[in-house]
Amino acid sequence: MAEGMLSGIRVLEFGYAWAGPLVGRMLGDLGADVIKIEQDSARGGRLPDDPMLQAALHDWRRGEEVEPMLRASVFPEGQPGSDPWNRAGIFNKLNRNKRGLCADLKTESGKRIWRRLVEESDVIVDNFSPRGVKSLGIDYETVSQWNPRVISVSCTGYGHSGPFRQRVSYGPVLEAHSGAASATGYAEGGPMKMGHAFPDPVGGLHGTFAVLAALWEREETGQGCFVDLSQLQTYAAISGELLLETSVQGQAPARGNRARDCAPQGVYRCRDESPDARESMDMWIAITIEDNEAWRRFTSLVGDQRLESERFATVAGRFAEHDDLDRIISEWTRTQDRSDLSERLQTVDLTALPVLTNGDLMQSHHLRERGFIVEWDQPGVGVYEYGGFPIRFSDRERPEMRPAPALGGDNRRICEELGFSSEEIDRFVEDGTLADVPPLVGGR
Amino acid sequence: MSGMSKLRVLDLSETVSGAYCARLLATAGAQVTLVEPLDGSALRSRPPLLSSSEPRRSAAFEYLSAWKRGIALDRGGDAGRNALLRLLDAADIVVTSMLASEALAFDEIARESRPALIHVSATSYGLTGPWAGWRSSDLTDWAAGGYLYLTGDPQREPLQGAGPWGSYVAGVTAAVGAMAALWSRRATGRGQLVDVGAMEAMAASHQWSLVMWSHQGRIKHRANNRHAEAHHPVSLMPVGDGWVCIAAPTLAQWINLCIALDLPEMAHEPRYATAGLRFDAAEEIDNRFAPFLMARTRTEVVEHLQSHHVPASAVLAMDEVLEDEQLQARAYWAYPDALGESAKMPGVPFTLPSAPESLRAAPELGAHSAEVLAESGFSESEIARLVESGVVKLGANDG
Numbered sequence: 028m029a030e031g032m033l034s035g036i037r038v039l040e041f042g043y044a045w046a047g048p049l050v051g052r053m054l055g056d057l058g059a060d061v062i063k064i065e066q067d068s069a070r071g072g073r074l075p076d077d078p079m080l081q082a083a084l085h086d087w088r089r090g091e092e093v094e095p096m097l098r099a100s101v102f103p104e105g106q107p108g109s110d111p112w113n114r115a116g117i118f119n120k121l122n123r124n125k126r127g128l129c130a131d132l133k134t135e136s137g138k139r140i141w142r143r144l145v146e147e148s149d150v151i152v153d154n155f156s157p158r159g160v161k162s163l164g165i166d167y168e169t170v171s172q173w174n175p176r177v178i179s180v181s182c183t184g185y186g187h188s189g190p191f192r193q194r195v196s197y198g199p200v201l202e203a204h205s206g207a208a209s210a211t212g213y214a215e216g217g218p219m220k221m222g223h224a225f226p227d228p229v230g231g232l233h234g235t236f237a238v239l240a241a242l243w244e245r246e247e248t249g250q251g252c253f254v255d256l257s258q259l260q261t262y263a264a265i266s267g268e269l270l271l272e273t274s275v276q277g278q279a280p281a282r283g284n285r286a287r288d289c290a291p292q293g294v295y296r297c298r299d300e301s302p303d304a305r306e307s308m309d310m311w312i313a314i315t316i317e318d319n320e321a322w323r324r325f326t327s328l329v330g331d332q333r334l335e336s337e338r339f340a341t342v343a344g345r346f347a348e349h350d351d352l353d354r355i356i357s358e359w360t361r362t363q364d365r366s367d368l369s370e371r372l373q374t375v376d377l378t379a380l381p382v383l384t385n386g387d388l389m390q391s392h393h394l395r396e397r398g399f400i401v402e403w404d405q406p407g408v409g410v411y412e413y414g415g416f417p418i419r420f421s422d423r424e425r426p427e428m429r430p431a432p433a434l435g436g437d438n439r440r441i442c443e444e445l446g447f448s449s450e451e452i453d454r455f456v457e458d459g460t461l462a463d464v465p466p467l468v469g470g471r
Numbered sequence: 472m473s474g475m476s477k478l479r480v481l482d483l484s485e486t487v488s489g490a491y492c493a494r495l496l497a498t499a500g501a502q503v504t505l506v507e508p509l510d511g512s513a514l515r516s517r518p519p520l521l522s523s524s525e526p527r528r529s530a531a532f533e534y535l536s537a538w539k540r541g542i543a544l545d546r547g548g549d550a551g552r553n554a555l556l557r558l559l560d561a562a563d564i565v566v567t568s569m570l571a572s573e574a575l576a577f578d579e580i581a582r583e584s585r586p587a588l589i590h591v592s593a594t595s596y597g598l599t600g601p602w603a604g605w606r607s608s609d610l611t612d613w614a615a616g617g618y619l620y621l622t623g624d625p626q627r628e629p630l631q632g633a634g635p636w637g638s639y640v641a642g643v644t645a646a647v648g649a650m651a652a653l654w655s656r657r658a659t660g661r662g663q664l665v666d667v668g669a670m671e672a673m674a675a676s677h678q679w680s681l682v683m684w685s686h687q688g689r690i691k692h693r694a695n696n697r698h699a700e701a702h703h704p705v706s707l708m709p710v711g712d713g714w715v716c717i718a719a720p721t722l723a724q725w726i727n728l729c730i731a732l733d734l735p736e737m738a739h740e741p742r743y744a745t746a747g748l749r750f751d752a753a754e755e756i757d758n759r760f761a762p763f764l765m766a767r768t769r770t771e772v773v774e775h776l777q778s779h780h781v782p783a784s785a786v787l788a789m790d791e792v793l794e795d796e797q798l799q800a801r802a803y804w805a806y807p808d809a810l811g812e813s814a815k816m817p818g819v820p821f822t823l824p825s826a827p828e829s830l831r832a833a834p835e836l837g838a839h840s841a842e843v844l845a846e847s848g849f850s851e852s853e854i855a856r857l858v859e860s861g862v863v864k865l866g867a868n869d870g
Contacts, residue, residue, distance in 0.1 A: 116682035210633030222621025228676035239650035247474030
């Protein structure tokens with residue numbers, strides 16, 4: 028294995044959902060030894076044999092509707108298989124380059140394992156609630172007694188202090204609380220959430236930076252620390268200028284797709300075509316005309332007399348008639364292929380881009396040439412493509428992609444490394460501290 | 472050489488992504504110097520512009536440049552270029568946002584006698600690949616990262632987020648890259664070029680849509696204020712006096728929600744048994760929830776649901792966020808007095824032991840020119856010569 032940039036750093040990750048696991052993934056991609064610690068129920072329960080489920084799977088074909096109960100997991104070809112907890116695409120994409128320990132930290136054996144892990148580690152990352160952190164015994168007060176060099180980064184929704192510290196949240200809840208949802212929307216409509224739980228990656232990336240900055244500081248001080256990272260705060264941080272504007276101007280910015288300082292800007296419908304997926308896909312292009320020079324280049328390319336009117340010659344004029352402009356531009360784009368059109372516009376230095384779908388991203392020549400699209404052979408799943416690592420280092424190979432761990436997949440190895448004997452490890456399995464399958468659930 | 476406060480960063484960027492990368496480094500304790508052209512960074516004219524001052528100041532610049540010192544330097548001529556190279560001699564990290572060809576040429580020159588220099592480039596498409604030379608805007612960044620297509624009404628045009636958030640994601644990704652490169656340098660002694668593009672940074676920030684394509688060949692569509700296509704409710708919903716977000720993706724949360732809304736019979740109805748089934752029945756579920764929700768205020772609904780362990784929040788307007796008791800209690804805000812009595816903005820996003828204690832407001836143009844040059848070994852007469860020849864501008868209170 029190639030030496031990673033963070034080789035020698037050990038991270039214990041208690042990640043749930045997205046933000047916490049993303050911190051672990053970023054650090055793992057960078058070469059840290061990331062151990063994901065899970066309870067046996069972390070990936071859901073084991074389903075009993077269910078005839079309805081089997082029948083639904085039997086009928087499933089690629090590109091067609093997936094039975095609703097299976098959607099959230101994104102199984103390969105929609106097939107959960109006999110160990111669905113190890114096959115969910117949404118889990119495996121987020122947990123590559125980690126090792127897996129499935130342990131009940133609350134048993135006597137679990138406490139022993141936990142203490143040894145803390146003594147041997149540099150970083151602990153969680154995104155549980157403050158209550159969850161305390162009840163699991165992974166709080167900084169406890170762990171810093173065992174290892175004063177340990178850095179604990181707790182990525183909660185609201186933070187460990189303040190009147191809302193016990194509130195529970197997911198990304199979209201923080202979109203609402205941060206003002207972002209109310210600032211987003213169609214000009215004449217209400218608030219709008221993002222298509223994904225955007226505060227999660229924003230929080231997870233900030234959490235990754237927090238880990239690296241705290242590690243760098245530790246090089247100087249020799250001391251670990253606790254970082255109380257509130258995802259509400261990291262999400263509001265990306266609206267810094269909008270919040271500052273509101274505080275001074277007394278009113279929030281207008282919603283919609285338009286720019287503040289230039290016109291026209293919009294998202295225009297293009298000619299639809301049948302994509303590879305067996306479902307309809309609407310095609311759009313995003314266009315920004317930054318100044319009068321760009322406007323002249325644009326009008327000569329479009330060749331529509333109506334656009335050459337004097338009333339459109341200035342930014343103010345184009346703002347005043349933006350609705351009309353949008354209509355005329357849409358008539359033109361509606362007959363064009365979005366990719367060809369983007370190329371033509373970019374060739375004459377105009378800012379335009381196809382509105383890319385998930386399928387477009389995975390097939391993008393640009394992302395492929397940059398090495399962003401990666402693949403790995405996930406045991407029991409096979410070789411599939413995934414989104415890769417978003418940073419290019421000139422002095423480093425691209426990170427190696429090691430598959431996500433099976434539940435408890437590295438239990439024995441990790442316990443051996445911690446110095447436990449083979450007999451002791453057998454006992455941990457017998458007393459239920461270590462597991463590698465989820466508990467059976469009664470029904471669904 | 473270790474320790475955040477010993478890190479010296481030159482910020483040559485004039486975009487949100489580069490500026491946010493450098494701001495994060497500054498809020499973690501690094502010494503960051505903004506190097507601007509003599510007529511000021513392009514960020515100084517970036518909207519939103521504030522009416523509290525004349526000429527109007529950019530809220531983006533004031534926010535993104537906090538905790539930085541500033542020097543105004545004409546890098547066009549030989550004297551300016553040489554001065555910049557001498558500033559680079561004393562820097563660990565330089566942040567740029569140049570066009571691809573320009574960035575690569577700069578990297579070559581800067582690295583020539585500075586093998587330990589870390590050069591962080593934050594752009595829209597990155598420095599390589601077929602789109603490296605393409606033009607971008609905040610809107611096309613949304614399009615490139617795949618988020619635009621996913622947001623908004625499926626019957627209408629895709630919708631951008633309210634801010635240049637793709638650039639912010641690129642900025643924090645670049646800050647991660649800068650720190651990783653420092654670790655690497657510790658082992659190798661070598662710096663390197665760290666190339667981050669907003670398109671990739673956003674593509675890496677998708678929830679399940681990329682595996683939805685590679686594992687199942689399916690396109691992810693817009694779903695208005697719902698969380699397509701696997702969960703419900705994870706959505707914005709109207710209540711008596713506005714909107715709330717309710718997020719109950721797990722079975723336990725769904726049951727708690729039904730009980731909280733006084734509809735316990737819904738909790739175990741087979742047609743709502745799984746998250747995906749609930750998404751398919753979203754319209755019906757919302758109609759059944761509506762009487763309870765519409766009869767109550769945002770505050771009542773949120774406190775009630777939170778007491779049942781159901782994740783929920785009011786949809787707050789920006790001015791309400793500024794008064795939010797949680798953010799207030801956690802001393803989140805910084806107060807840039809020069810922008811007006813009511814001016815406040817997010818301060819340090821999270822507190823590290825190395826974080827600065829009080830706000831250093833964004834620098835006036837050239838405010839620290841002489842100070843920064845002196846620290847980098849320029850003599851008084853050299854500084855005077857640079858000022859006289861118009862290569863360096865001093866701020867009003869400098870020198």
